Amino acid sequence: MSQAPFWPVATDAMIADTTHLTAEETGAYFLLLMSLWNNEDRTLIINFKELAKVTRLTRIRFEKVWTNISYLFEVKEGKFTHIDFYVNSKHKRYISPEVRAFIFTRDDGCCVYCGDKDIEFHIDHIHPVVLGGDNSPDNLALACAPCNLSKGAKTLKEWLGG
Numbered sequence: 593m594s595q596a597p598f599w600p601v602a603t604d605a606m607i608a609d610t611t612h613l614t615a616e617e618t619g620a621y622f623l624l625l626m627s628l629w630n631n632e633d634r635t636l637i638i639n640f641k642e643l644a645k646v647t648r649l650t651r652i653r654f655e656k657v658w659t660n661i662s663y664l665f666e667v668k669e670g671k672f673t674h675i676d677f678y679v680n681s682k683h684k685r686y687i688s689p690e691v692r693a694f695i696f697t698r699d700d701g702c703c704v705y706c707g708d709k710d711i712e713f714h715i716d717h718i719h720p721v722v723l724g725g726d727n728s729p730d731n732l733a734l735a736c737a738p739c740n741l742s743k744g745a746k747t748l749k750e751w752l753g754g
């Protein structure tokens with residue numbers, strides 16, 4: 593008997609990074625994750641026919657969905673795996689209280705995107721963590737919860753343009 597599969601997941605990060613996906617895309621993403629975590633080497637082979645079955649989509653539908661979710665995986669040599677970001681995301685996303693205070697003061701206590709004040713503030717990663725953005729103050733901005741959740745894992749350009 594092999595060990596039961598265990599999927600370490602930072603649920604808050606996953607929700608934040610999938611807010612821009614449709615229900616179909618999110619469903620396919622989760623099915624792929626569960627399926628690859630069931631494999632001993634934590635990978636799936638990129639075979640659209642098989643992956644369409646895993647995600648319960650037609651092949652044509654799957655190819656459409658895949659173009660929107662593939663960036664959430666690490667693709668290598670015809671296989672893909674769970675981006676290790678989520679495993680360590682608590683650590684990678686950790687912003688010290690000092691840096692938070694600095695960002696709050698620098699951005700005048702206003703959401704940099706809509707200018708709102710006196711609301712629940714988030715610290716937005718301007719270049720998303722999932723795309724390699726870091727925790728340097730240059731990459732951080734004060735944002736209200738609605739703006740931050742709407743921007744999700746999009747780049748500024750994608751968010752404003754879309």
Ligand SMILES: [Zn+2]
Pocket residue numbers: 703704705706707708735736737738739740
């Ligand atoms: Zn805002």
